[in-house]
Structure formats: C-alpha cells, structure tokens
Amino acid sequence: MARTDLRNSSRYWHDPRVPGLSCLVADFTSHDYAPHSHEAFVVAVTEAGGAEFKSRGRTDEAGTSTLLVFNPDEPHSGRMGWSPRWRYRGLYLTRPAIETLNAALGLDATAYFCRNSFHDADLIEAFLGLHRILDDGNDPFxxxxxLLRSFGALIRRHAAGEPRLSPPARDAQRAARVREIMRERHAEELTLEELGAAVGLTPFQLIALFKRSTGLTPHAYLTQLRLKAAITALGRGTSIAAAALDAGFYDQSALTRHFKRSYGITPLQWVQATAG
Known part of the structure; x- marks a missing residue:
C-alpha cells in the first residue's frame, strides 16, 4: 500500500533584524536534495527523524544527535535514507550576516570548519533554541x-585554526555600569551592541563578562528587572497589558510567559492572590 505523503513542507524567511540571515523549517517524508551549494554559511539541526547527506566524498547521517555545518560554497547533497521523516531547522548566513557576526564576536577572520557534522548536545540545544526564538520574532535582545552565544561556542569548540575570538573582559566597574544602564532604561529597546559600546566591549565580550559577574546572561538579568517593574505596576492596580508594555515586554503574552517561568504562576493569578 502506498504511503500518503502528509509531511512534505518547508517555510523559509529572512530575519529583518539581521541583514543576510535567513531561516528554514522543513518537514520532509520524500524529498531528496541533489548536489548543490550555498553562498551562505549553513547550520542545520534535526528535530525529528533524520536523513543521509554526502559531502567531501563521504556519506554521514543527519539525526537528532548531529549538528550539520557547511562552509559557504561547499557542495553537499541529501536524501531521506533510513528514516520515513526528516524535520529540521536551518540557518543561512550570507556575507552581510557573517560580517556582523565577526564584528560582534571580535573575530579577526571568518571561521572555517574542516568537518560537516558535530556530535555536541549543548550546541544542538543552543541552535534549536536560537531558531525557535527567531521563529517567534518577539524578543530582539x-x-x-x-545568536552570539551559539555561534561563539561553535567557533570556539570546532572551527579550524583556533580563530582568535576577543578575550573576555574582567572589569567589575564595566559590569556595574551595564547593570546601572539596564536599571535606568529597562523599558527601552536596548541592544547588546549599544550596551557593549557604552563600556568599550564587543557584544560577545559583554555576554561573557555579565555571565561571570552576575551568574545570568544580559537577557536574563534584563528580564528580571522588567518582571520586578511589572510587579510594582500591578501592585498599583495597572492592567496586565499596560504593566507589560510599561516594563519593556513586547506584549502581555511575553510578560505572562516569563512571569510563569520565573514564579510558577501567571500575572493574573498573582493579581488575584494579592487582591485581598
């Protein structure tokens, strides 16, 4: 009996916030890729099932335990092979995105990879998380x-020739200054580039410094500031939607998601519990 092909779809889009960055979500049951190449740097991670790919004269598997990386203009092909399904997410960085990444990481040369597959569970989870956040499109920070943490880790661990990433800063005064800026301007659309420039650091250096000095990433720290501001507003009787926007969240659903993740209850439950 012939199998009905219910999953053979793909969705491709350009990220408007990072020129040269595109994303793909594909769900295949029968598709085969003929030999081809991209002018972009490609990272792909499988969510379900898997496939076979051929590159550099050898055949390997693209499963949930494998991160795929292809340098620009590197030929490769793919086929369904052993699995009846292949659902994966891909990131494509053309020259403008690569240059943006190099500048933010403090790289003096573009990274090159001598292998196409890496069995690195942390990186697989990092790139899946990155792609899903890009798919949501609600939190630029x-x-x-x-983006910087995942690509920075990929390059540090697996790029050829040990490319020179800018060393992390060890300056408590700089970290304190960034925290001060965040406290004063948490409701604004802050960027890593802006915060780093204020203390003379690349965005990647800023992330490393912040994690070491506070135990949190800049985004996690900023989220906590915004949650505290929202709680203060809710305590004054401000509506949940208004409290979310005034605190700097994208919308009410973003506040609810982070509120529940941090406190285990929704803002509405908090309001109801404190009403008496």
Whole structure:
C-alpha cells in the first residue's frame, strides 16, 4: 500500500533584524536534495527523524544527535535514507550576516570548519533554541544574545585554526555600569551592541563578562528587572497589558510567559492572590 505523503513542507524567511540571515523549517517524508551549494554559511539541526547527506566524498547521517555545518560554497547533497521523516531547522548566513557576526564576536577572520557534522548536545540545544526564538520574532535582545552565544561556542569548540575570538573582559566597574544602564532604561529597546559600546566591549565580550559577574546572561538579568517593574505596576492596580508594555515586554503574552517561568504562576493569578 502506498504511503500518503502528509509531511512534505518547508517555510523559509529572512530575519529583518539581521541583514543576510535567513531561516528554514522543513518537514520532509520524500524529498531528496541533489548536489548543490550555498553562498551562505549553513547550520542545520534535526528535530525529528533524520536523513543521509554526502559531502567531501563521504556519506554521514543527519539525526537528532548531529549538528550539520557547511562552509559557504561547499557542495553537499541529501536524501531521506533510513528514516520515513526528516524535520529540521536551518540557518543561512550570507556575507552581510557573517560580517556582523565577526564584528560582534571580535573575530579577526571568518571561521572555517574542516568537518560537516558535530556530535555536541549543548550546541544542538543552543541552535534549536536560537531558531525557535527567531521563529517567534518577539524578543530582539534575546535573539541577538542567543545568536552570539551559539555561534561563539561553535567557533570556539570546532572551527579550524583556533580563530582568535576577543578575550573576555574582567572589569567589575564595566559590569556595574551595564547593570546601572539596564536599571535606568529597562523599558527601552536596548541592544547588546549599544550596551557593549557604552563600556568599550564587543557584544560577545559583554555576554561573557555579565555571565561571570552576575551568574545570568544580559537577557536574563534584563528580564528580571522588567518582571520586578511589572510587579510594582500591578501592585498599583495597572492592567496586565499596560504593566507589560510599561516594563519593556513586547506584549502581555511575553510578560505572562516569563512571569510563569520565573514564579510558577501567571500575572493574573498573582493579581488575584494579592487582591485581598
């Protein structure tokens, strides 16, 4: 009996906040890729099932335990192979995005990879998380932070020739200054580039410094400031929607998501519990 092909779809879009960055979500049951190449740097991670790919004269598997990386203009092909399904997410960085990434990471040269597959569970989760956040498109600060953290880790661990990433800063005064800016301007649309420039750091250096000095990433710290501001507003009787926007969240649903993640209850439950 012939199998009905219910999953053979793909969705491709350009990220408006990072020129040269595109994303793909694909769900295939029968598709095969002929030999081809991209002018972009490609990272792909499987969510379900898997496939076979061929590159550099060898065949390997693209499963949930494998991160795929292809340098620009590197030929490769793919086929369904052993699995009846392949659902994966891909990131494509053309020259403008690569240059943006190099500047933010403090790289003196573009990274090159001598292998196409890496069995690195932390990186797989990092790139899946990055892609899903880009798909949501509701938090530019978190998007940029995850972009730099995931690619920074990939390059540090697996790029050829040990490319020179800018060393992390160890300056308590700089960290304190960034925290002060965040406290004063938490409701604004802050960026890692802006915060780093204020203390003479690249965005990647800022992330490393902040994590070491506070135990949190810049986005996590900023989220906590915004949650505290929202709670203060809710305590004054401000509506949940207004409290979310006044605190700097994208919308009420963003506040609810972070509120529940941090406190285990929704803003509405908090309001109801404190009403008496």
């Amino acid at each position: 978190e998007e940029r932070e995850l």
